[in-house]
Amino acid sequence: MSAELDELKDLSRALRRRVSLSDSSDWTSAPAVETKAPATPGTLAELAAKIHACRACPLGASRIQAVPGVGSPDAKVMFIGEGPGFQEDHQGEPFVGRSGQLLDKIMESIGLSRRTVYIANIVKCHPMKNPADPESRGNDRPPTPEEMQACRGWLEAQIRTIKPKVIVTLGAVPAKALLGDLTPITKIRGRWRTYDPGGGLPLIKLLPTFHPAALLRNPDLKRDVWTDMKNLQKELATI
Numbered sequence: 001m002s003a004e005l006d007e008l009k010d011l012s013r014a015l016r017r018r019v020s021l022s023d024s025s026d027w028t029s030a031p032a033v034e035t036k037a038p039a040t041p042g043t044l045a046e047l048a049a050k051i052h053a054c055r056a057c058p059l060g061a062s063r064i065q066a067v068p069g070v071g072s073p074d075a076k077v078m079f080i081g082e083g084p085g086f087q088e089d090h091q092g093e094p095f096v097g098r099s100g101q102l103l104d105k106i107m108e109s110i111g112l113s114r115r116t117v118y119i120a121n122i123v124k125c126h127p128m129k130n131p132a133d134p135e136s137r138g139n140d141r142p143p144t145p146e147e148m149q150a151c152r153g154w155l156e157a158q159i160r161t162i163k164p165k166v167i168v169t170l171g172a173v174p175a176k177a178l179l180g181d182l183t184p185i186t187k188i189r190g191r192w193r194t195y196d197p198g199g200g201l202p203l204i205k206l207l208p209t210f211h212p213a214a215l216l217r218n219p220d221l222k223r224d225v226w227t228d229m230k231n232l233q234k235e236l237a238t239i
């Protein structure tokens with residue numbers, strides 16, 4: 001009984017927080033329109049403030065908060081995932097659940113941390129299967145192509161601001177979004193590619209690897225990711 005009471009209190013607290021972090025427009029879906037990455041991107045903090053105010057696609061209506069990213073503005077490496085989940089929506093930071101803890105370990109294995117890299121997602125707000133029930137668990141879903149198109153300007157602006165030497169995409173969705181390549185992740189994982197950030201900036205080396213969530217489901221994939229991280233470490237030693 002007391003566990004049920006605690007659960008109800010948690011739910012009530014979370015709902016109050018969602019309301020307090022939202023203005024009334026949060027509850028109205030906006031049509032999906034493409035965000036335009038500014039020609040002069042500005043600082044990461046300025047970008048984060050704009051992302052927090054963004055309602056350019058319907059995900060802005062059901063989120064608790066947008067999750068712009070975390071890490072160093074001088075990062076040589078950007079890790080890019082798909083989108084925030086339940087935990088990230090509540091805490092405002094990408095990769096904070098079990099997948100995030102595994103990502104921390106993966107980065108630590110080659111001397112990186114979330115303070116020295118920059119971690120972001122293709123979409124900045126939590127895609128939910130049922131936005132009418134935002135506090136339910138297991139409600140995560142991948143972003144739609146329209147949501148990714150609406151949000152990609154923010155990621156492009158972050159990349160142009162940070163100017164990383166290397167981008168590591170985590171899982172199939174960010175690899176497809178940034179490379180425009182529909183080849184399955186199992187075929188492109190571990191193969192160096194390039195990403196054109198535009199704006200006259202140099203091409204950026206891009207390494208697709210598996211999402212940490214895939215490793216939690218299938219630990220056999222850890223060996224491939226370990227190989228990719230050793231390759232990343234070798235590349236960083238040359239920069």
Ligand code: SF4
Binds near residue numbers: 057059125151
């Ligand atoms: S997902 Fe991106 S485009 Fe959609 S509301 Fe959030 S920040 Fe804006």
